[in-house]
Structures are given as C-alpha cells and as structure tokens.
Amino acid sequence: MRRRKRRRLIQEIPQASLPDMAFLLLIFFISATVFGVEHGLPLVLPSAKRSPRISVEPTEVFRIQARADGTVMAEDRVVQVAEIETLLRARNATRLARQQSELIVIVEIHPDAAYELMVSILDQIRAAGSRRVALRSLEE
C-alpha cells in the first residue's frame, strides 16, 4: 500500500516580507533624497538686447568700492561692511522724503579682492532694500 503524498497548495502570495522590502526602499530614498532648497543672493544681469544704456546723474548713485586689501569705501570714505546697510537706508530715506527715486548702487570690486567681500556687500545692499545694483570691476 502506497502512502498518498499530501501536498497542499498555498492559496495566497506570501506577504510577510512586504514591510521589510518597503522599509528597505524607504531607507534608500531617505538617504538619497535632496530636498529642493537652494539659497542665494539674486542679481538680474543687464542684457545687451533687452536693456538699453541709460545715463544717470552722479547724485543718483551710491558708489561702493572694494579694494584688494579688503578695505571698503562708500561715498569716498572708508567704512566697515556692516555700516553699508545703515548708510544706504539713510540716503534712500532722504531721497524718498524728497520724492526722488531710489539710489542706484554701483559696486566696484578690485579683481584681486576676495569674492566673499563682494557677497558681504551685496548682502548689506539687500538688507537695505536696494534692488538697483550694478557690479563693476575696479581698475587695477
């Protein structure tokens, strides 16, 4: 007499390892994800086609110069970078009180000056609320 082999078919797909797989994928994506946040100081560059050349009066200009040795001059006097915001705010407030337009800030940077200095100056200009900024190289 032969014994009948009992083989029972499994009726469903085994799901016991599903959470493990899902968590493994999850860990991979968490570690590989870079969320879309970038910080920067924005600047709109003039375009030769779109922006016509304009001439401005010297009284409409706030001139900042960054020297190679790190000294900064605003309106022809040596200043600390942190002072620029206050100076610019005061000048703009005076002009607005007289119903004049906002000053155009011209930043002249020496080619040997550190890039960090330029960023610090632009940071101060943004803090003062000025949006009309021009970058220029200071003659060597």
Added chain:
Amino acid sequence: MRRGGRFRSSIRALDHIPTESMADIAFLLLIFYLTSAILRSETGLVVDLPRARNTLRQPREQIAHIWIDKDGRAMINDLYVEYEEVAPILAAKLRENPDLIVAVNTDRRTRYRYMQRALEELKKAETVRVSFTTVPIPSGP
C-alpha cells in the same frame, strides 16, 4: 456570560502590537519620498561658500550650476570647462529653458577676477537671472 457569580469583561487586551498596517505606512512614506525626491545628478566642486543673511530660496528645478573653486577653475555638469566654453553651454541650456537661473557656486576665497570672467560669459549667453549661492546665516537669536 456569568461565571462564578461575576461578569467577565468582554474586552480582551491584545498581547501584541498590530503590524498589519506597517506595509501600508511604509509604502505611503515611500510614495512621498519618490514624488518629492531629487536624486543627486551633479556633484560639483568642493567649495567653501560665503555666508549671507539676506538670501532668497531659489526653485531648484530652474537652476543651472556653475562651480568656481578658490584657484579659479570652473566646472559645469561635473566637467572642468574653460571660461570661453561657459557661454555656449549656458546659451544651449537657456534655449531649453528661458527662465533658467544660473547659480554661481564660488569659493569665498576666490579672487573677484574669476567671478568677473564668469559674469562676462553669463552676459554673452544672455543670462538674466543669476544667483550667488551662499550659506544662509540664521537671523536673530
């Protein structure tokens, strides 16, 4: 049911943490990460970015990166490029997306002369929107 003169509580405490919904939770989180993830496509150069307080958050999907290290070497799309090559590369990118923001990732110790050369190339490529990438300084205590 009455047994021994006292009613037995019909509420039975579970002796295990239910894990049936674990897979659902994991998949939900997975879908969230899949939809919000931007996988690293560019490594760039190792640069020590300058710090600034008044930065703006830039939409990452509209950004093209240029990297300039402290020695003035420029990199785009993980390839070192000469400054003369910057304008054609960016012009091609701008044709695909005219609203492109060019993020300049420059080392804080880099001399301005390299930045100036990069800016000249950006102007040649008719780039309008530029962002100087910085590390934000948290404002106030």
